[in-house]
Amino acid sequence: MNRLDHDVCMAAAQAIxxxxxxxxxxxxxxxxxxxxxxxxxxxxxxxxxxxxxERQRLGRPSDN
Known part of the structure; x- marks a missing residue:
C-alpha cells in the first residue's frame, strides 16, 4: 500500500x-x-x- 492509498483510507475513514x-x-x-x-x-x-x-494471468501466452 502506498502513501496515496493510505491518504485515501484516512479520508474515507474520517468521512464514514x-x-x-x-x-x-x-x-x-x-x-x-x-x-x-x-x-x-x-x-x-x-x-x-x-x-x-489478473496481470499475471493476462500476461501469459495463450494456449491456442
Whole structure:
C-alpha cells in the first residue's frame, strides 16, 4: 500500500466516522475510526493482490 492509498483510507475513514459519530459515545468514535480504516486498508490490499493476479494471468501466452 502506498502513501496515496493510505491518504485515501484516512479520508474515507474520517468521512464514514463523521456520518456515524452522532450515534456513538465519545470513547467509541476513535475505535470506530480504527475499524473503518482497517477495513478500507484491507480492501485496498486485496485489490492490489487481485490486480497482480489478473496481470499475471493476462500476461501469459495463450494456449491456442
Amino acid at each position: 466516522t463523521e456520518m456515524v459519530a452522532p450515534l456513538l459515545r465519545e470513547e467509541e468514535i476513535r475505535e470506530f475510526f480504527n475499524l473503518a480504516f482497517g477495513t478500507l486498508e484491507a480492501m485496498l490490499i486485496k485489490r492490489d493482490e487481485l490486480l497482480k493476479r
